[in-house]
Amino acid sequence: MSLYLHDGTLALRLTIIRFTRVWPVLEYVLPQSIYFQLGPLSIPSQHLETVVTRTGTYIEREKDLEDQWKSIQLLFEYRRLVQGRKPDQADARLTLVRTFLDLTRSRLCKDSRDRIYGILGVFDENVGIVPNYTLPARQVYQDFVSKHLVAGDFAILHECCIGIPNADEQSYVPFFGQSRSASKYVPFADPLGATYTAGLHLPPSVNINSSKNISIQGYSIDTVQRKLDFSPNADIDLDPLTTTADPTTLPLQGTWGAIYTSILTHLITDPTEHIRWRKDWDENRISPEFSRAPYPHNALFDVLVRTIRTDLNPDFDWLSSKGTIRTDSHLRRARREILAERSLFWTKEGYIGLGSCHMRAGDKVVVFAGDTTPFLLRSERGEGEKEGVYKIVSDCYLYGWMYGTFPDKMVKKDPSRRKSLVNKIKGGSKQEKGLDVVLRTFTIT
Numbered sequence: 402m403s404l405y406l407h408d409g410t411l412a413l414r415l416t417i418i419r420f421t422r423v424w425p426v427l428e429y430v431l432p433q434s435i436y437f438q439l440g441p442l443s444i445p446s447q448h449l450e451t452v453v454t455r456t457g458t459y460i461e462r463e464k465d466l467e468d469q470w471k472s473i474q475l476l477f478e479y480r481r482l483v484q485g486r487k488p489d490q491a492d493a494r495l496t497l498v499r500t501f502l503d504l505t506r507s508r509l510c511k512d513s514r515d516r517i518y519g520i521l522g523v524f525d526e527n528v529g530i531v532p533n534y535t536l537p538a539r540q541v542y543q544d545f546v547s548k549h550l551v552a553g554d555f556a557i558l559h560e561c562c563i564g565i566p567n568a569d570e571q572s573y574v575p576f577f578g579q580s581r582s583a584s585k586y587v588p589f590a591d592p593l594g595a596t597y598t599a600g601l602h603l604p605p606s607v608n609i610n611s612s613k614n615i616s617i618q619g620y621s622i623d624t625v626q627r628k629l630d631f632s633p634n635a636d637i638d639l640d641p642l643t644t645t646a647d648p649t650t651l652p653l654q655g656t657w658g659a660i661y662t663s664i665l666t667h668l669i670t671d672p673t674e675h676i677r678w679r680k681d682w683d684e685n686r687i688s689p690e691f692s693r694a695p696y697p698h699n700a701l702f703d704v705l706v707r708t709i710r711t712d713l714n715p716d717f718d719w720l721s722s723k724g725t726i727r728t729d730s731h732l733r734r735a736r737r738e739i740l741a742e743r744s745l746f747w748t749k750e751g752y753i754g755l756g757s758c759h760m761r762a763g764d765k766v767v768v769f770a771g772d773t774t775p776f777l778l779r780s781e782r783g784e785g786e787k788e789g790v791y792k793i794v795s796d797c798y799l800y801g802w803m804y805g806t807f808p809d810k811m812v813k814k815d816p817s818r819r820k821s822l823v824n825k826i827k828g829g830s831k832q833e834k835g836l837d838v839v840l841r842t843f844t845i846t
Contacts, residue, residue: 420473423510423519430480430523450477475503483523497521497528498549498556507585513538517545546574547615553605555772559588561793563779564759572792573615573845586757587739589796590773597773597803603840605771614790614846619769620838622802623748625762625777629667631740651745653737660709661702664745668701695751696801699812707811708755708800709745710736748799756797764794767843768802775799781846790844806838 419425429435435446453473482495493499500523505516518532529548533541546557550573561575565586575586590596606618632650651663669675678701696704744758748766756777764777777794801812 420476421469421509423505423508423515426476426479426504426508427519427522429476430483433484446480453477472507479504495523496554497524497530498554501545502556502560514541517541542574543571543613546571547607547609550607550615550617551609553607553771555605555769556590558769558772558776558793559590559774559796560586561795562586562757562759563792563794564757571613571846586795587742589755589798598805599774599803600768600770600772602805603770605769610844614844616842616844617769618840618842619767619772620840622766622768622775622799622807623750623752625746625760625764625766626749627667627762628744628746628756628758628760629664630744630758633737633741653740657702657706661705664705668747693751695807696753696812698808704753704800705745708753708798709740752799752801754797754799757795760794760797765791766797766799768838769843770840775802778843778845790846793845 429446437444437446437449453470454477456470479494479500482492486492486495494503497517497520500520501517505520508516510516510519512534514532514534514536517530521528521530521532530545536544549557557575558573561572563572565575600619603618608616610616629651630649631653633653652659665675665678669678692699693701742758743755744760745753745755746760747753752766754766754775760777761779764779766775767778768775774796775798777797778791779794781790781792801807801809804810
């Protein structure tokens, strides 16, 4: 760690080599008191944490430094959690899988098995794992992932992304061991807040088939028909008659109107119909007058905005105080960075969603029983076979399927607020019955 002057401002260099390794995690979170010795000075860890925390103000737009800063901040946070925990209270953050994902999976170590074995000392209770260095690293990681999946903890699956190379080569073992990628996939699901509940109404069922494959129960929704990537360089004119959109990209710069118009060039090909559908954005916005199947009770513009902004911000961020959509708000830098790695897609039945940019047409959209969001799976066998073998592409957002079987609470039968209130007063309000789903077993390799 060092101090240096940058544009006349005293700042802290966060390239702390020691903090990039695995074993110092245990050394930092367990002791009750920690001091840093700088020459004759003995500095309490609380003072250092305060300085590092405030340094975050100076490192915006410096991705490498920002990533290191966030990593160290997580270490500080876990120290507070460990020191403040009570024997009779469970903390959702202090689990082996969360500690691994947050603190050690991307840290350096000579033996990759230490990313798991090196944090076992944080937990007083039995976590069901005994260090065994006679086992190959691949088996250690597969056993670690399988153990949590069988126990109904799907948090690890949401870290999977087929575009991030994996030395272990199992798609359900994400970014572990000697990964060749420095990136980290940002999942849709909040593993602590359970933001979505797509399959939580069903009991989880996971089995280990062999040393390489797992079987998970769930149900299939549909198949990806087409995807559109986001590009920071796409320039879309709001006039539908002069729009010359790239056939595979959507704009990240500009207003929601530009994004919506660009999408219409792909969904609505007839010029007259295109102008008619523009009213969904120009005049009606939230009105379902220009809705389309399979969303008969939702405006297309509403569906698209919710899909693109889903996990990135809460609802109030894109609604004004009067309840209208902020169509003139620009995408923020953090959101642009995330969307640059994602693609909008629609399925053969017309469902609209957002997933990894590494998806492709033909990927299957499924919901695993006991999990929170749909997933994109890629078949490893020919089409038409009953029991196919799949690789996980990524988790995804699919409008209408995030809170249970379709139609969920975001696909409303009655768009009229007044009529809904009258029905509730009279006791006549009823939820639409979800479609019947057929559970099947997906083999994941």
